[in-house]
Amino acid sequence: MSRRLDRTTPPPAAPLAYIPLPHVQQHTLSNGIPAYLVRYGTQEVVECQLAFPAGNCYETHVGLAAFTGKLLTEGTPSRTSLQLAQQLDDFGASISVDTGYELSTVTLSTLERHLPLTLNLLKDVVLNAHMPEEEFVTERERTRQRLRVEALKTPYQARILLGEKLFGAGHPYATHPKEADLDALSAELCRIYARTYFHPTRATLIVAGLFDVDDTLRLLESKLGSIAPPDAALVPMASRAVAVQPVAAAPGTYMHPMPGNVQSSVRVGLPGLPRRHESYHPMRLVNTLLGGFFGSRLMKNIREEKGYTYGIYSQWQCLQHAGSFSISADVGNEFVADTLVQIRLEMQRLREERVPDEELDVARNYLLGRIVSQQETPFQVADLLKMLLHYGLPTEELATGFARIQHIGPDEVQALAQQYLDPDALRVVVAGEPEGL
Amino acid sequence: MHIHFTSYVLDNGLRVLIHEDPTVSKVAVDVLYRVGSADESPTRTGLAHLFEHLMFSGSKHVPDYDTHVQRVGGENNAFTNSDITNYYITLPGNQLETALWLESDRMLELDFSEQNLAVQRSVVIEEFKQRYLNQPYGDAYLLLRPLRFRFHSYNWMTIGKDPGHVANASLDEIKEFFYRFYAPNNATLVIAGGIKAAEAIRLAEKWFGSLPRRDVKRPRRLTEPAQQEARTLTVEKDVPFHAVYKAWHAPARMAPDYVASDMVTDLLTGSKSGLLYQRMVKDTKVATSVSAFSWGLYDPGMISIEGRVAKGRTVEEYEQVLADTLEEFDHMKPEELERMQNKIESMDVFEKTTVLNRAMSLAIYDGLGDANLINTQADAYRTLTMQQVLAAKQQYLRPEHCSTLYYLSTQA
Numbered sequence: 001m002s003r004r005l006d007r008t009t010p011p012p013a014a015p016l017a018y019i020p021l022p023h024v025q026q027h028t029l030s031n032g033i034p035a036y037l038v039r040y041g042t043q044e045v046v047e048c049q050l051a052f053p054a055g056n057c058y059e060t061h062v063g064l065a066a067f068t069g070k071l072l073t074e075g076t077p078s079r080t081s082l083q084l085a086q087q088l089d090d091f092g093a094s095i096s097v098d099t100g101y102e103l104s105t106v107t108l109s110t111l112e113r114h115l116p117l118t119l120n121l122l123k124d125v126v127l128n129a130h131m132p133e134e135e136f137v138t139e140r141e142r143t144r145q146r147l148r149v150e151a152l153k154t155p156y157q158a159r160i161l162l163g164e165k166l167f168g169a170g171h172p173y174a175t176h177p178k179e180a181d182l183d184a185l186s187a188e189l190c191r192i193y194a195r196t197y198f199h200p201t202r203a204t205l206i207v208a209g210l211f212d213v214d215d216t217l218r219l220l221e222s223k224l225g226s227i228a229p230p231d232a233a234l235v236p237m238a239s240r241a242v243a244v245q246p247v248a249a250a251p252g253t254y255m256h257p258m259p260g261n262v263q264s265s266v267r268v269g270l271p272g273l274p275r276r277h278e279s280y281h282p283m284r285l286v287n288t289l290l291g292g293f294f295g296s297r298l299m300k301n302i303r304e305e306k307g308y309t310y311g312i313y314s315q316w317q318c319l320q321h322a323g324s325f326s327i328s329a330d331v332g333n334e335f336v337a338d339t340l341v342q343i344r345l346e347m348q349r350l351r352e353e354r355v356p357d358e359e360l361d362v363a364r365n366y367l368l369g370r371i372v373s374q375q376e377t378p379f380q381v382a383d384l385l386k387m388l389l390h391y392g393l394p395t396e397e398l399a400t401g402f403a404r405i406q407h408i409g410p411d412e413v414q415a416l417a418q419q420y421l422d423p424d425a426l427r428v429v430v431a432g433e434p435e436g437l
Numbered sequence: 438m439h440i441h442f443t444s445y446v447l448d449n450g451l452r453v454l455i456h457e458d459p460t461v462s463k464v465a466v467d468v469l470y471r472v473g474s475a476d477e478s479p480t481r482t483g484l485a486h487l488f489e490h491l492m493f494s495g496s497k498h499v500p501d502y503d504t505h506v507q508r509v510g511g512e513n514n515a516f517t518n519s520d521i522t523n524y525y526i527t528l529p530g531n532q533l534e535t536a537l538w539l540e541s542d543r544m545l546e547l548d549f550s551e552q553n554l555a556v557q558r559s560v561v562i563e564e565f566k567q568r569y570l571n572q573p574y575g576d577a578y579l580l581l582r583p584l585r586f587r588f589h590s591y592n593w594m595t596i597g598k599d600p601g602h603v604a605n606a607s608l609d610e611i612k613e614f615f616y617r618f619y620a621p622n623n624a625t626l627v628i629a630g631g632i633k634a635a636e637a638i639r640l641a642e643k644w645f646g647s648l649p650r651r652d653v654k655r656p657r658r659l660t661e662p663a664q665q666e667a668r669t670l671t672v673e674k675d676v677p678f679h680a681v682y683k684a685w686h687a688p689a690r691m692a693p694d695y696v697a698s699d700m701v702t703d704l705l706t707g708s709k710s711g712l713l714y715q716r717m718v719k720d721t722k723v724a725t726s727v728s729a730f731s732w733g734l735y736d737p738g739m740i741s742i743e744g745r746v747a748k749g750r751t752v753e754e755y756e757q758v759l760a761d762t763l764e765e766f767d768h769m770k771p772e773e774l775e776r777m778q779n780k781i782e783s784m785d786v787f788e789k790t791t792v793l794n795r796a797m798s799l800a801i802y803d804g805l806g807d808a809n810l811i812n813t814q815a816d817a818y819r820t821l822t823m824q825q826v827l828a829a830k831q832q833y834l835r836p837e838h839c840s841t842l843y844y845l846s847t848q849a
Contacts, residue, residue, distance in 0.1 A: 005644070007499075008499075043438055043790050044786070085709040111786060141722070145747070260675075263563070295503050295504055303560055310564035310567050330563070365509060365510045366510060
């Protein structure tokens, strides 16, 4: 006979332990490309990332970096766009390009056994992409149509407007191409951009997965180590995020009327901090508590008690030179006014009242659990390492941040909220047709 | 890559699958219930999905499911489709018992409350707006489904026919739904990751073993008669460009020729090198996007192709290029098939890099009747011949079986 099962008491919890990043081997190829190798994982797959200082912060024309990124895989003198796609499929591999504000990445994902041959394709793309005029025109038309559809979406309009209010229109952290910007681009501009900013000798190379380290190093050296530097006349600019200071608009409410929509997109925010700031990690916890996970105060209040929205989240985003705090929710038009009242109330409560230990521990453990969990695959490890290198931080910084989060108490949470989360300083953006505002 | 797993059936009918991976520190727990929106009544659609929301609003002994997952550093979510409802959690390996405690309690019974129901009805209606009503083209599949399925309950999307159905769902209906479908003998439990199989099965037995078996009464789904002629529906909306949505018949997910039919859509738009993508977007530029889907439904289902018509081009031109390309498909060379087989094989390896993906695949395949498909499915694609693929294409992409939604722009 079994004992009666106690279903009311949770099974005992164990403290979360930090799991260090796997060992990273650092090398420099003979032409100076820094290479970081992480042998990790259980499947014979490899991800090879070339990370470039490129993106919105490094462009003379709005949208040029992102558009160049799209065209990188659209053909080289020896391979048309279709041939490149077919050859990648033959190996079951892919090359993807991600362009961001200040960091852009060209990634080759492949089965380990095909690394030698697929590396040739990666090399061809970053070295020789030649942006055929026809591909440029096709892509520009597709982007134009996509932008026109996006423009009808309330989340899109609200996000763009909030960026402008937090950083100032024209700041690289708040730039988004509009249809007219596309007219100013040309295939030649993209060619020059690629040669200047996506040249392999300007990349940081990160290779993660299950591979033989010595063989792979030899391979990288033979494929990428002898590439000569680009034309000396192609000088990259300094990050525009250094030259252009963020200029936030005055606190207040900014509307983007979009009649006929059944929901409005609410986006509110505050200027934040750069990634290397000492309050980055502690504020991650404060953000988690307020709106960073499903158990947050905002989610409990606005979704789980009032049913105003499918979801409400806050974000603490820290970039190289500046950052922001923001809250997003798409809510029924009739709920907009009270949603804004509740957001301010929750921010105020965090500043005025000491957070209960129990609640803080749930948020803390959730966040620590995510940190540990985001190191499961070699691809996740490659991404983490890439960001650390980008911000010039040592790998130990992750462990320090983990320990920091472990030890934050209620007083510090309150002090941080008082310092960084002032509801009276909010820039409030609403796109849609809200009632009673 | 071979995924080793062991399977058990508890006395109450619960199916338990365990996959050990000592190289990871986390554990993934997946609970799949064989109930979906196709098991709903046509007059109360969206109920299966609304119910999924209520599964997080408190169970018999545990009022706050989410908090206990978060407290131990875990994360959880769920999804509903036409055939299944799937719940999943990942958490540190030493916290497995927390997941089993929580999942077993909500399999035992929910804390049915009017207040929780009222809130989740409102949340789901906002979800309905956010995903289907508040964006251009968002309602296309709400319109296409009833065109393709006139009798079968695939007639409506999982979110429901319209928000009114969800708004009027009563607590009695919710209770009836629970006792009818949420039962150990209608579920599969998967435990995968950094755990020991013996310990996992002991804990599964401890928490789930005493749950009562229930009388699962699945409504009989109607058979959709073979379509005799093409159907069309035209709507005009305030969107910037015309769009065209087409649906054809497709074999049931476990039918012998399902894999071949799925390969047809892969060859059309499964890669940038896909024939349809190349012809419509790159060569003729008649469309700015085009994608083909196999929906993988339990009963005979649908293949769909959707595309946006390029500015300055007509729907007729779009239709012509699509028809020509589907004809050209019959002359596809075997190396195109081999290329896609390589891609699928590689995608299978990449997909299996996380324990959560492995746990979900095991649960979903077990729901279909054979968990070992996780190991054999890639081979089924690998061994397809061009003949089989062409036979599936000719069988399923017939003009007289096609249902078309013309989503026309009032601006273009």
